[in-house]
Amino acid sequence: MFNYSVRRLLTAVPTILILIVFAFYLMRLAPGGPFTSEKPLPPAVMENVLKRYGMDEPLHMQLFTYIKNIVCCFDFGPSFSQKDRSVNDIIAQGFPVTLTYGFWSAVFVLVLGIPLGIIAALRHNSFWDYLMTGLAIFSQIFPNFVLAPLMVLLFTLSWGLLPGGGWNGGQWQYIVMPAIALGTSYMAGVARLTRGSLLEVLNSPFIRTARAKGLPERTILIRHALKPALLPTLTYMGPVFVYMITGSVFIDVFFSTGGIGQDFIDGAYSRDYSVLLGLAIIYCVLTFSINLVLDLLYAWIDPKVRDSL
Amino acid sequence: MPEGTKLAEEQVFTYRVLDEFSSFDPQVVEDVNGSEVVRDLFEGLYNQDADGNNVPGVALSHTVSEDNMTYTFTLRDNAKWSDGTPVTAGDFVYAWQRAVDPELASPYAWYMELMSIENASAIIAGEKPVTELGVSAPDDHTLVVKLSQPLPYFDKMVTHATTFPAPKWAIEAHGKEWTRPGNIVSNGAYVLTEHVLKERSVRERNPMYWDNENTVLDKVVTLVIGDDAQALTRWRAGEVEKTEIPAGQYPALKEEFPEEAYALPRLCNYYFTFNLESGPEAFKDARVRKALSYAIDRQVIVDRVLQGGQFPAYTFTPAATAGFEVPAVEYAGMTQAERDAKAKELLAEAGYGPDGEKLSFTYLYNTSEAHKQVAIVATQMWKQKLGVDVELSNQEWKVFLETRGNQNFDMARGAWCGDYNEASTFLDLLTTPSGYNDGKYSNPRVDELMTEAKSSANAQPLYTEVEQILAEDMPVVPVYHYSTNMMLDDSIQGWPVNNVEQNWYSKDLYKVAE
Numbered sequence: 001m002f003n004y005s006v007r008r009l010l011t012a013v014p015t016i017l018i019l020i021v022f023a024f025y026l027m028r029l030a031p032g033g034p035f036t037s038e039k040p041l042p043p044a045v046m047e048n049v050l051k052r053y054g055m056d057e058p059l060h061m062q063l064f065t066y067i068k069n070i071v072c073c074f075d076f077g078p079s080f081s082q083k084d085r086s087v088n089d090i091i092a093q094g095f096p097v098t099l100t101y102g103f104w105s106a107v108f109v110l111v112l113g114i115p116l117g118i119i120a121a122l123r124h125n126s127f128w129d130y131l132m133t134g135l136a137i138f139s140q141i142f143p144n145f146v147l148a149p150l151m152v153l154l155f156t157l158s159w160g161l162l163p164g165g166g167w168n169g170g171q172w173q174y175i176v177m178p179a180i181a182l183g184t185s186y187m188a189g190v191a192r193l194t195r196g197s198l199l200e201v202l203n204s205p206f207i208r209t210a211r212a213k214g215l216p217e218r219t220i221l222i223r224h225a226l227k228p229a230l231l232p233t234l235t236y237m238g239p240v241f242v243y244m245i246t247g248s249v250f251i252d253v254f255f256s257t258g259g260i261g262q263d264f265i266d267g268a269y270s271r272d273y274s275v276l277l278g279l280a281i282i283y284c285v286l287t288f289s290i291n292l293v294l295d296l297l298y299a300w301i302d303p304k305v306r307d308s309l
Numbered sequence: 310m311p312e313g314t315k316l317a318e319e320q321v322f323t324y325r326v327l328d329e330f331s332s333f334d335p336q337v338v339e340d341v342n343g344s345e346v347v348r349d350l351f352e353g354l355y356n357q358d359a360d361g362n363n364v365p366g367v368a369l370s371h372t373v374s375e376d377n378m379t380y381t382f383t384l385r386d387n388a389k390w391s392d393g394t395p396v397t398a399g400d401f402v403y404a405w406q407r408a409v410d411p412e413l414a415s416p417y418a419w420y421m422e423l424m425s426i427e428n429a430s431a432i433i434a435g436e437k438p439v440t441e442l443g444v445s446a447p448d449d450h451t452l453v454v455k456l457s458q459p460l461p462y463f464d465k466m467v468t469h470a471t472t473f474p475a476p477k478w479a480i481e482a483h484g485k486e487w488t489r490p491g492n493i494v495s496n497g498a499y500v501l502t503e504h505v506l507k508e509r510s511v512r513e514r515n516p517m518y519w520d521n522e523n524t525v526l527d528k529v530v531t532l533v534i535g536d537d538a539q540a541l542t543r544w545r546a547g548e549v550e551k552t553e554i555p556a557g558q559y560p561a562l563k564e565e566f567p568e569e570a571y572a573l574p575r576l577c578n579y580y581f582t583f584n585l586e587s588g589p590e591a592f593k594d595a596r597v598r599k600a601l602s603y604a605i606d607r608q609v610i611v612d613r614v615l616q617g618g619q620f621p622a623y624t625f626t627p628a629a630t631a632g633f634e635v636p637a638v639e640y641a642g643m644t645q646a647e648r649d650a651k652a653k654e655l656l657a658e659a660g661y662g663p664d665g666e667k668l669s670f671t672y673l674y675n676t677s678e679a680h681k682q683v684a685i686v687a688t689q690m691w692k693q694k695l696g697v698d699v700e701l702s703n704q705e706w707k708v709f710l711e712t713r714g715n716q717n718f719d720m721a722r723g724a725w726c727g728d729y730n731e732a733s734t735f736l737d738l739l740t741t742p743s744g745y746n747d748g749k750y751s752n753p754r755v756d757e758l759m760t761e762a763k764s765s766a767n768a769q770p771l772y773t774e775v776e777q778i779l780a781e782d783m784p785v786v787p788v789y790h791y792s793t794n795m796m797l798d799d800s801i802q803g804w805p806v807n808n809v810e811q812n813w814y815s816k817d818l819y820k821v822a823e
Contacts (some may be wrong), residue, residue, distance in 0.1 A: 030705060030707070030708070031708040031711045031712070032706075032707025032708055032711045033707070034414065034705050034712055036710050036711060036714075037416075037710070038710065038724070039745060040710075040714060040744050040745065041416055041419060042419050042422065042433075042744060044430070044433045044434040045414075045415075045416065045418045045419050045433055048411040048414040048418070048433065049414045049416055050437075051411070051414065052412075052413075052414035058321075065585075074412055081331060082329055082330070082331065082332070082506070083331055083332040083334070083337050083339075084332045084333065084334060084337070084485060084486070084488050084489075085506070089506075090506060093505065093506045094506065094507065097508075127780065149538075149539070149542075152539070152542055153542075156543075156546045157542060157545060157546055160546070163546075163548060164539065164542055164543040164546050164548055165532075165534060165539060165543060165548075166508060166509070166532055166548070167505070167508050167509075168509075245818075252507075253535040253536055254535075254536050254539055254809075255539075256507075256508065256532065256533055256535060256536075256539075257508070258505055258506060258507040258508030258509075258532045258533070259507075262507050262535060263507070265535075266328065266329070269705075269706065269707075278472075
């Protein structure tokens with residue numbers, strides 16, 4: 001398994017390099033640049049600005065310097081739009097925020113979604129099952145850009161229970177609504193996935209054997225059925241988790257959390273190449289590491305996978 | 310503050326900003342919201358009062374030499390930096406040299422060029438060292454500025470953030486990080502105490518400020534809220550005390566909160582620009598341009614479409630501009646029916662319209678709901694009144710700027726906000742050498758008048774003539790002049806509603822008990 005992990009990490013390096021090169025050139029294809037503005041800069045001023053950011057060099061040299069700075073000093077360059085800040089700064093401040101509410105959102109998804117799915121599967125075709133399916137469909141048709149304003153209307157304006165946005169150092173009141181708004185539709189997905197796969201597992205021969213041996217239903221569920229039934233959920237949660245902790249653009253903008261999702265938007269509009277590239281790299285690294293963790297989890301859950309590693 | 314005002318116990322003002330600030334460095338900052346913060350943190354030679362007039366800041370007064378080329382400012386001796394160091398003329402010299410320094414590469418270096426400070430252009434171009442800049446400090450309380458040409462409104466320009474002093478010792482000690490809370494040393498009424506990117510910033514009373522005694526607010530907080538509607542919701546919830554009004558909601562909010570919804574004149578215009586260089590042949594005929602301009606019912610656009618207290622525009626320069634008298638231009642005095650009739654006549658004369666050649670072109674604007682509405686209404690007016698076919702085309706902001714800047718359009722949307730409160734900040738745009746003249750309009754007489762205005766003691770007659778030429782040539786169609794829309798909690802008093810630049814200072818605000 002150790003060898004496997006090392007192998008995976010080694011393949012990550014060229015992938016990230018390709019991503020950097022690709023993203024670097026792609027971004028510069030978009031018309032306009034970080035210093036295009038309604039009041040165009042006079043040529044001499046523009047020249048100084050470009051020089052300061054090393055943008056007077058040929059593109060491939062800029063790319064080379066960029067990669068060199070990352071490799072040697074873990075320096076992702078200066079931001080073009082937030083002029084007193086470096087990309088390292090921006091990510092160091094924004095990422096913990098997104099990570100925090102993304103994490104709590106994932107907890108919300110799993111803690112609520114899995115039990116709902118289990119109940120529905122165990123009480124197959126009963127009132128509880130229908131209620132759960134109804135709930136799941138309801139929350140899936142409620143996208144977060146409908147749910148979030150609705151929650152603010154109720155919890156902030158009507159009842160005055162929670163602040164309508166902001167972060168304030170990450171106090172719990174500020175995390176509740178972003179986490180729920182972000183997670184609800186995934187929670188529904190998890191519940192339905194869990195229900196479906198648990199039903200399938202409960203009908204498989206090895207469970208029948210367990211029942212025939214006279215094991216109590218509780219033991220069958222917890223010891224034998226649950227682990228294989230959660231595999232699809234796990235597969236589903238991997239990319240969702242990456243999405244939750246990085247790309248929650250809407251949540252960041254709507255709740256003004258100060259997370260990095262906002263930087264994706266701002267960076268794209270203002271052509272802040274270095275911020276965008278930094279975020280793309282973060283996204284890529286996270287996808288890689290979380291998928292690796294997931295694969296290792298699979299191996300732990302499923303002996304068939306373990307043997308093939 | 311009126312006598313007997315009952316102040317609130319907690320003097321904290323919290324307001325919303327749309328985006329993270331570009332910088333808190335006075336020589337680097339380039340966005341409006343960032344400049345608001347910088348005006349609180351730093352103090353320049355002059356401040357503005359509630360009406361937009363200059364009042365003493367670090368400078369008490371100034372004298373101008375006979376040739377109008379040398380300004381001598383006398384600085385107060387009780388101004389201090391937040392670390393207790395006295396503010397000297399040398400701090401201004403350092404800051405102004407910094408603003409043009411190619412090394413710092415401030416995007417606002419052009420402002421120093423605009424101020425016509427001696428050698429600014431050569432220094433920016435790297436031809437002379439920064440020490441050659443026409444600014445010097447013969448002693449700690451005297452600042453002498455030499456201009457390369459007389460500029461009657463020079464003193465109006467020193468309320469701009471780019472001209473604020475900078476603490477050399479703090480900048481040298483902390484480098485790029487000198488504007489962080491803890492590192493920053495500032496000479497304004499407030500010091501920066503907290504800054505969380507894209508979330509909040511906090512500035513608190515600076516006890517070293519020379520007029521600290523008369524400052525009422527203790528603390529000012531900005532919250533970044535990217536969504537207009539959500540910002541309004543949070544205003545309703547009392548989480549912020551000031552926010553912008555989402556497009557189209559002003560009338561309803563004014564009815565619901567008559568004391569708290571504001572629409573104030575603002576130094577910005579909105580216009581359509583004809584591409585006179587490579588646009589349709591028809592645009593080269595002033596009669597066609599005038600016909601298109603006359604056929605626009607500006608009152609409908611302002612009252613029915615925008616609904617935010619904007620002003621119909623018949624001149625390029627907004628009426629709110631200081632010292633600017635709106636000249637009588639012919640079409641402003643007509644009724645819309647008269648204008649429509651005249652438009653038909655002009656277009657027919659030029660050989661277009663129902664009996665002539667079909668006129669059609671593309672109108673380009675940057676993607677936005679509000680611009681789209683204006684575009685649709687305008688093209689409908691053209692179609693119904695003149696039978697002109699206009700195709701609409703929209704592009705993302707930076708793509709649009711590039712397209713427009715390269716003259717790849719027939720007609721395009723334009724807007725301009727004044728850099729200082731004087732008509733030339735608008736009218737210069739339509740001179741031949743202007744880098745902002747995207748329609749490539751060129752009239753030697755306009756150029757001549759604007760050059761003359763630079764050194765004239767009374768420029769109004771010159772501006773009047775320019776506006777009259779523009780009304781005849783119609784190189785751009787003025788549509789409306791902007792207003793600032795905002796919700797401001799009625800506990801916050803002292804807002805400079807009559808300052809058209811909306812340069813407000815937290816030190817002039819106070820919070821009354823509700």
